[in-house]
Amino acid sequence: MKRLFYFILLIAGFSSIHSCKDMLDENGDPLLDLNNTEGLKGPRALYREITDKDTLAEYHYSGLLATKVITDSASITDIAYSGDKVSQVVFNGFLDLDGNGKLDKDSVSYTQLFSYGPNDKLEKISENRTVFRRTPPVLPGTPPGPQTLFKKTKTLYELVYNGSTAKLDSIKMRSGTDVSGTNFVYNKYSRTGYTYLGDNVSRVVKHNGNITGNGSVFERPITRLAYDFFDYDTEISPFTLIPVAYKISRLVSTDFNERESHILSPNNPKKVSLTDLIPPIPSPITRTTNYNYDPQTYMTKGFGINYIYKPF
Numbered sequence: 270m271k272r273l274f275y276f277i278l279l280i281a282g283f284s285s286i287h288s289c290k291d292m293l294d295e296n297g298d299p300l301l302d303l304n305n306t307e308g309l310k311g312p313r314a315l316y317r318e319i320t321d322k323d324t325l326a327e328y329h330y331s332g333l334l335a336t337k338v339i340t341d342s343a344s345i346t347d348i349a350y351s352g353d354k355v356s357q358v359v360f361n362g363f364l365d366l367d368g369n370g371k372l373d374k375d376s377v378s379y380t381q382l383f384s385y386g387p388n389d390k391l392e393k394i395s396e397n398r399t400v401f402r403r404t405p406p407v408l409p410g411t412p413p414g415p416q417t418l419f420k421k422t423k424t425l426y427e428l429v430y431n432g433s434t435a436k437l438d439s440i441k442m443r444s445g446t447d448v449s450g451t452n453f454v455y456n457k458y459s460r461t462g463y464t465y466l467g468d469n470v471s472r473v474v475k476h477n478g479n480i481t482g483n484g485s486v487f488e489r490p491i492t493r494l495a496y497d498f499f500d501y502d503t504e505i506s507p508f509t510l511i512p513v514a515y516k517i518s519r520l521v522s523t524d525f526n527e528r529e530s531h532i533l534s535p536n537n538p539k540k541v542s543l544t545d546l547i548p549p550i551p552s553p554i555t556r557t558t559n560y561n562y563d564p565q566t567y568m569t570k571g572f573g574i575n576y577i578y579k580p581f
Contacts, residue, residue, distance in 0.1 A: 309563065312581035315510040319575050328511065333581060335511055341372055348515055355383050355514035360522070368525030376401045376416050379522075383514055390435075391514050394426040394521065397447070421447040425455075426521055437463050437533070440521065443480065454484040461527060469501045469534035473527045474546070493546035497553070498531045498538035504566040507576040508532040537568045 314335075318325040329337040334353070338346040344362020348355055358381040363372040379398035386392040399421050404414030424444040431438045439462045443455040458480050464472040476490040508516060516533060520526045531538050537560055542553040561570040569576055 313578045315507045316579040317577040358518045396424040398422045423447050473530045495544040497542045500539040501536040
Protein backbone atom coordinates (compact mmCIF):
# COMPACT_ATOMS: atom_id res chain seq x y z
CA MET A 270 0.00 0.00 0.00
CA LYS A 271 2.87 2.37 0.82
CA ARG A 272 4.42 1.81 -2.61
CA LEU A 273 1.06 2.32 -4.32
CA PHE A 274 0.53 5.60 -2.46
CA TYR A 275 3.86 7.00 -3.56
CA PHE A 276 3.29 5.88 -7.15
CA ILE A 277 0.01 7.83 -7.10
CA LEU A 278 1.85 10.77 -5.56
CA LEU A 279 4.47 10.72 -8.32
CA ILE A 280 2.07 10.57 -11.24
CA ALA A 281 -0.33 13.08 -9.69
CA GLY A 282 1.95 15.86 -10.83
CA PHE A 283 1.14 14.84 -14.41
CA SER A 284 -2.61 14.31 -13.90
CA SER A 285 -5.65 16.29 -15.08
CA ILE A 286 -8.98 17.42 -13.70
CA HIS A 287 -11.24 19.47 -16.00
CA SER A 288 -11.84 19.79 -19.71
CA CYS A 289 -11.02 22.56 -22.19
CA LYS A 290 -9.42 22.18 -25.65
CA ASP A 291 -9.89 25.48 -27.48
CA MET A 292 -7.02 26.46 -29.74
CA LEU A 293 -7.61 30.22 -29.39
CA ASP A 294 -6.42 32.43 -26.57
CA GLU A 295 -8.67 34.69 -24.47
CA ASN A 296 -8.46 37.36 -27.17
CA GLY A 297 -9.44 34.98 -29.94
CA ASP A 298 -5.92 34.85 -31.38
CA PRO A 299 -4.65 31.51 -32.68
CA LEU A 300 -2.28 29.49 -30.53
CA LEU A 301 0.58 27.25 -31.61
CA ASP A 302 -1.35 24.22 -32.87
CA LEU A 303 -0.30 20.77 -31.61
CA ASN A 304 0.10 19.52 -35.18
CA ASN A 305 1.74 22.65 -36.59
CA THR A 306 5.14 21.70 -38.04
CA GLU A 307 6.35 25.28 -38.51
CA GLY A 308 6.36 26.29 -34.87
CA LEU A 309 5.92 29.77 -33.42
CA LYS A 310 8.55 32.31 -34.49
CA GLY A 311 9.46 35.31 -32.42
CA PRO A 312 8.59 36.14 -28.78
CA ARG A 313 6.15 33.73 -27.18
CA ALA A 314 4.30 33.02 -23.93
CA LEU A 315 3.22 29.76 -22.34
CA TYR A 316 -0.56 29.75 -22.59
CA ARG A 317 -1.89 26.31 -21.66
CA GLU A 318 -0.87 23.00 -20.14
CA ILE A 319 -3.33 20.38 -21.40
CA THR A 320 -3.75 16.64 -21.79
CA ASP A 321 -5.61 15.02 -24.68
CA LYS A 322 -8.91 15.88 -22.96
CA ASP A 323 -8.23 18.23 -20.05
CA THR A 324 -6.74 21.62 -19.22
CA LEU A 325 -4.35 21.73 -16.27
CA ALA A 326 -3.38 25.41 -16.37
CA GLU A 327 -4.19 28.48 -18.44
CA TYR A 328 -1.99 31.59 -18.22
CA HIS A 329 -3.28 35.13 -18.77
CA TYR A 330 -1.09 38.17 -19.35
CA SER A 331 -1.06 41.94 -19.12
CA GLY A 332 1.52 42.99 -21.67
CA LEU A 333 4.53 40.77 -21.00
CA LEU A 334 3.59 39.91 -17.41
CA ALA A 335 1.69 36.79 -16.34
CA THR A 336 -1.09 38.10 -14.09
CA LYS A 337 -3.57 35.23 -13.73
CA VAL A 338 -3.44 31.42 -13.81
CA ILE A 339 -6.61 29.35 -14.02
CA THR A 340 -6.11 25.78 -12.84
CA ASP A 341 -8.12 22.74 -11.74
CA SER A 342 -11.84 23.28 -11.07
CA ALA A 343 -11.57 26.92 -12.14
CA SER A 344 -9.20 27.73 -9.30
CA ILE A 345 -7.66 31.16 -9.83
CA THR A 346 -4.23 32.51 -8.95
CA ASP A 347 -3.78 36.28 -9.27
CA ILE A 348 -0.22 37.59 -9.58
CA ALA A 349 0.68 41.19 -8.65
CA TYR A 350 3.94 43.00 -9.35
CA SER A 351 6.12 45.77 -8.02
CA GLY A 352 7.92 46.87 -11.15
CA ASP A 353 8.86 43.63 -12.87
CA LYS A 354 9.10 41.58 -9.65
CA VAL A 355 6.25 39.45 -8.29
CA SER A 356 5.10 41.08 -5.04
CA GLN A 357 1.95 39.10 -4.21
CA VAL A 358 0.16 35.90 -5.17
CA VAL A 359 -3.48 35.33 -4.23
CA PHE A 360 -5.05 31.89 -4.69
CA ASN A 361 -8.70 30.90 -4.40
CA GLY A 362 -9.84 27.39 -5.25
CA PHE A 363 -9.04 23.74 -4.62
CA LEU A 364 -5.75 21.86 -4.16
CA ASP A 365 -4.58 18.28 -3.86
CA LEU A 366 -3.22 18.77 -0.35
CA ASP A 367 -2.63 15.08 0.43
CA GLY A 368 -0.93 14.22 -2.88
CA ASN A 369 -3.33 11.44 -3.88
CA GLY A 370 -3.98 12.82 -7.37
CA LYS A 371 -7.45 14.19 -6.59
CA LEU A 372 -8.51 17.67 -5.60
CA ASP A 373 -9.65 17.96 -2.01
CA LYS A 374 -13.24 19.02 -1.42
CA ASP A 375 -12.08 21.67 1.05
CA SER A 376 -11.63 25.07 -0.59
CA VAL A 377 -8.45 27.03 0.01
CA SER A 378 -7.64 30.73 -0.05
CA TYR A 379 -4.19 32.13 0.55
CA THR A 380 -2.20 35.31 0.09
CA GLN A 381 1.57 35.21 -0.30
CA LEU A 382 3.79 38.29 0.03
CA PHE A 383 7.28 38.23 -1.53
CA SER A 384 10.42 39.88 -0.14
CA TYR A 385 13.66 40.35 -2.09
CA GLY A 386 17.26 40.81 -1.08
CA PRO A 387 20.51 41.73 -2.84
CA ASN A 388 20.55 41.27 -6.62
CA ASP A 389 16.74 41.13 -6.53
CA LYS A 390 16.80 37.51 -5.32
CA LEU A 391 13.62 36.24 -3.70
CA GLU A 392 14.39 35.70 -0.01
CA LYS A 393 11.12 35.26 1.88
CA ILE A 394 7.49 34.39 1.26
CA SER A 395 4.98 35.04 4.03
CA GLU A 396 1.63 33.32 3.64
CA ASN A 397 -1.76 33.57 5.31
CA ARG A 398 -4.02 30.65 4.40
CA THR A 399 -7.65 29.83 5.15
CA VAL A 400 -9.24 26.42 4.57
CA PHE A 401 -13.00 26.07 4.31
CA ARG A 402 -14.70 22.70 4.81
CA ARG A 403 -18.18 21.78 3.64
CA THR A 404 -20.32 20.57 6.51
CA PRO A 405 -21.80 17.05 6.11
CA PRO A 406 -25.50 16.61 5.26
CA VAL A 407 -27.91 16.77 8.16
CA LEU A 408 -29.76 13.70 6.92
CA PRO A 409 -28.55 10.90 4.61
CA GLY A 410 -29.29 11.72 0.99
CA THR A 411 -29.61 15.46 1.55
CA PRO A 412 -27.10 17.98 0.14
CA PRO A 413 -24.08 18.85 2.26
CA GLY A 414 -24.02 22.18 4.02
CA PRO A 415 -22.11 25.32 2.97
CA GLN A 416 -18.34 25.78 3.14
CA THR A 417 -17.45 27.01 6.63
CA LEU A 418 -14.16 28.08 8.18
CA PHE A 419 -12.07 25.05 9.10
CA LYS A 420 -8.56 26.35 9.75
CA LYS A 421 -6.28 29.35 9.40
CA THR A 422 -2.51 29.07 9.14
CA LYS A 423 0.49 31.36 8.91
CA THR A 424 3.59 30.18 7.07
CA LEU A 425 7.03 31.62 6.45
CA TYR A 426 9.29 30.37 3.65
CA GLU A 427 12.97 31.37 3.69
CA LEU A 428 15.03 30.80 0.55
CA VAL A 429 18.77 30.10 0.84
CA TYR A 430 21.18 30.39 -2.10
CA ASN A 431 24.55 28.79 -2.71
CA GLY A 432 27.25 31.41 -2.20
CA SER A 433 29.38 30.09 -5.06
CA THR A 434 26.81 29.29 -7.73
CA ALA A 435 23.97 31.66 -6.67
CA LYS A 436 21.55 28.77 -7.30
CA LEU A 437 18.68 28.02 -4.93
CA ASP A 438 20.10 25.76 -2.21
CA SER A 439 17.12 25.21 0.06
CA ILE A 440 13.73 26.41 1.19
CA LYS A 441 13.06 26.43 4.93
CA MET A 442 9.43 26.50 6.02
CA ARG A 443 7.77 27.13 9.38
CA SER A 444 4.01 27.00 9.79
CA GLY A 445 1.44 27.21 12.54
CA THR A 446 -2.29 27.34 13.15
CA ASP A 447 -3.66 30.84 13.64
CA VAL A 448 -6.28 30.69 16.41
CA SER A 449 -8.03 33.87 17.43
CA GLY A 450 -7.36 34.85 21.04
CA THR A 451 -4.21 32.73 21.43
CA ASN A 452 -0.51 33.42 20.97
CA PHE A 453 0.67 32.27 17.56
CA VAL A 454 3.34 29.54 17.60
CA TYR A 455 4.99 27.70 14.73
CA ASN A 456 4.34 23.95 15.13
CA LYS A 457 5.44 22.43 11.81
CA TYR A 458 8.55 22.74 9.68
CA SER A 459 10.08 21.49 6.47
CA ARG A 460 13.42 21.82 4.72
CA THR A 461 13.72 21.25 1.00
CA GLY A 462 17.22 20.89 -0.45
CA TYR A 463 18.16 21.21 -4.13
CA THR A 464 20.98 19.49 -6.04
CA TYR A 465 21.91 20.37 -9.62
CA LEU A 466 23.50 18.89 -12.68
CA GLY A 467 24.68 21.95 -14.56
CA ASP A 468 21.76 24.39 -14.41
CA ASN A 469 19.10 21.67 -14.07
CA VAL A 470 17.61 20.43 -10.81
CA SER A 471 18.70 16.80 -10.44
CA ARG A 472 17.51 15.95 -6.92
CA VAL A 473 15.16 17.44 -4.34
CA VAL A 474 14.97 16.09 -0.79
CA LYS A 475 12.25 17.29 1.56
CA HIS A 476 12.05 16.72 5.31
CA ASN A 477 8.85 17.41 7.27
CA GLY A 478 8.48 17.44 11.03
CA ASN A 479 6.91 19.02 14.10
CA ILE A 480 8.08 21.95 16.22
CA THR A 481 7.53 21.68 19.96
CA GLY A 482 8.76 23.56 23.03
CA ASN A 483 6.62 26.60 22.27
CA GLY A 484 8.16 26.88 18.83
CA SER A 485 11.80 26.29 19.81
CA VAL A 486 12.40 22.53 19.36
CA PHE A 487 12.57 20.99 15.88
CA GLU A 488 11.72 17.30 16.24
CA ARG A 489 13.09 14.49 14.08
CA PRO A 490 11.55 14.45 10.58
CA ILE A 491 8.35 12.49 10.17
CA THR A 492 8.69 12.19 6.38
CA ARG A 493 11.70 12.34 4.05
CA LEU A 494 11.03 12.18 0.34
CA ALA A 495 13.55 12.36 -2.51
CA TYR A 496 12.58 13.41 -6.03
CA ASP A 497 15.16 12.68 -8.73
CA PHE A 498 15.22 14.06 -12.28
CA PHE A 499 17.34 12.30 -14.90
CA ASP A 500 18.32 12.36 -18.56
CA TYR A 501 17.72 16.03 -19.27
CA ASP A 502 17.52 17.02 -22.91
CA THR A 503 19.17 20.16 -24.32
CA GLU A 504 15.93 21.77 -25.50
CA ILE A 505 13.90 24.57 -23.90
CA SER A 506 11.45 23.99 -21.05
CA PRO A 507 8.05 25.71 -21.35
CA PHE A 508 8.49 26.92 -17.77
CA THR A 509 11.35 29.23 -18.73
CA LEU A 510 8.56 31.54 -19.91
CA ILE A 511 6.89 32.12 -16.52
CA PRO A 512 8.24 34.07 -13.50
CA VAL A 513 10.54 32.23 -11.09
CA ALA A 514 8.64 33.62 -8.11
CA TYR A 515 5.39 32.12 -9.42
CA LYS A 516 7.14 28.78 -9.93
CA ILE A 517 8.32 28.82 -6.30
CA SER A 518 4.78 29.72 -5.20
CA ARG A 519 3.45 26.77 -7.17
CA LEU A 520 5.98 24.39 -5.61
CA VAL A 521 5.22 25.39 -2.02
CA SER A 522 1.42 25.42 -2.47
CA THR A 523 1.16 21.82 -1.19
CA ASP A 524 3.39 19.42 0.74
CA PHE A 525 3.94 17.26 -2.35
CA ASN A 526 4.49 19.70 -5.22
CA GLU A 527 8.26 19.13 -5.10
CA ARG A 528 7.51 16.40 -7.65
CA GLU A 529 7.27 19.33 -10.11
CA SER A 530 10.67 20.81 -9.22
CA HIS A 531 11.90 20.30 -12.78
CA ILE A 532 9.98 23.49 -13.61
CA LEU A 533 12.96 25.37 -12.13
CA SER A 534 15.22 23.89 -14.83
CA PRO A 535 15.94 25.34 -18.28
CA ASN A 536 15.71 21.87 -19.87
CA ASN A 537 13.38 18.85 -19.63
CA PRO A 538 13.98 15.57 -17.72
CA LYS A 539 13.05 12.34 -19.51
CA LYS A 540 12.93 10.33 -16.28
CA VAL A 541 11.64 11.17 -12.80
CA SER A 542 11.63 9.09 -9.64
CA LEU A 543 10.37 9.21 -6.08
CA THR A 544 11.99 7.53 -3.08
CA ASP A 545 10.71 7.41 0.49
CA LEU A 546 13.84 7.86 2.62
CA ILE A 547 12.27 6.70 5.89
CA PRO A 548 13.47 3.11 6.58
CA PRO A 549 12.79 0.55 5.32
CA ILE A 550 13.65 2.39 2.10
CA PRO A 551 11.78 0.92 -0.88
CA SER A 552 12.99 0.88 -4.46
CA PRO A 553 12.45 4.19 -6.26
CA ILE A 554 9.24 4.59 -8.26
CA THR A 555 10.01 5.97 -11.71
CA ARG A 556 8.33 7.37 -14.81
CA THR A 557 9.86 8.04 -18.21
CA THR A 558 8.79 9.94 -21.30
CA ASN A 559 9.81 10.91 -24.83
CA TYR A 560 9.36 14.57 -25.72
CA ASN A 561 8.05 16.39 -28.78
CA TYR A 562 9.54 19.76 -29.75
CA ASP A 563 8.77 22.55 -32.16
CA PRO A 564 11.34 23.85 -34.69
CA GLN A 565 12.47 26.52 -32.21
CA THR A 566 13.37 23.67 -29.78
CA TYR A 567 10.63 24.44 -27.25
CA MET A 568 9.20 21.30 -25.70
CA THR A 569 5.57 20.74 -26.77
CA LYS A 570 4.68 17.39 -25.22
CA GLY A 571 5.95 15.16 -22.43
CA PHE A 572 4.56 12.89 -19.69
CA GLY A 573 1.19 13.09 -21.47
CA ILE A 574 0.95 16.88 -21.20
CA ASN A 575 0.83 19.23 -24.19
CA TYR A 576 2.23 22.74 -23.86
CA ILE A 577 0.48 25.40 -25.92
CA TYR A 578 2.10 28.75 -26.71
CA LYS A 579 0.86 32.09 -27.93
CA PRO A 580 2.75 34.92 -29.60
CA PHE A 581 3.57 38.06 -27.64
